[in-house]
């Protein structure tokens with residue numbers, strides 16, 4: 432064995448030990464991910480793979496889980512609070528990759544609250560506060576990187592745009608006063624539809640499909 436190389440059992444021990452560094456919400460997230468990932472890796476794979484392949488398999492399974500789990504529901508089940516002093520300390524002590532994983536989890540949870548228009552509920556605000564805690568730490572560590580963009584605000588702003596478009600279409604299917612495609616007001620009624628004289632496109636009057 433080369434110096435610095437670790438065995439699979441040592442890797443597992445390291446993962447277990449890493450758990451001890453976290454408290455509160457982040458420990459629970461890590462614990463949940465570990466249990467689920469362990470459940471997805473067969474004993475055979477565990478025995479047969481070398482340590483690098485095993486570590487890679489774990490990382491792949493973790494990434495899949497982070498993107499597929501309903502974290503909003505999971506966090507609600509944990510009855511999360513606004514970030515505590517322990518959470519703040521945990522975030523400062525996380526490795527870069529743990530921090531990125533947790534930021535991703537919280538942005539996934541936030542997306543669900545934004546889609547369901549519950550970002551202003553107690554749960555939504557607590558999830559957002561935890562997200563900001565991670566996001567601010569990311570910004571501190573990587574000041575000139577992609578983390579400048581606030582995923583929560585971006586997603587929220589996009590929802591406003593999506594909703595605005597939907598409201599415009601709904602309204603203009605009644606009045607026909609504004610084109611839902613180019614927003615020109617140079618429109619005319621045309622049987623059961625309206626036509627835009629600027630872009631030339633048609634849209635149906637409400638009640639006619």
Ligand SMILES: [Zn+2]
Nearest residue numbers: 610613627630
């Ligand atoms: Zn138009």
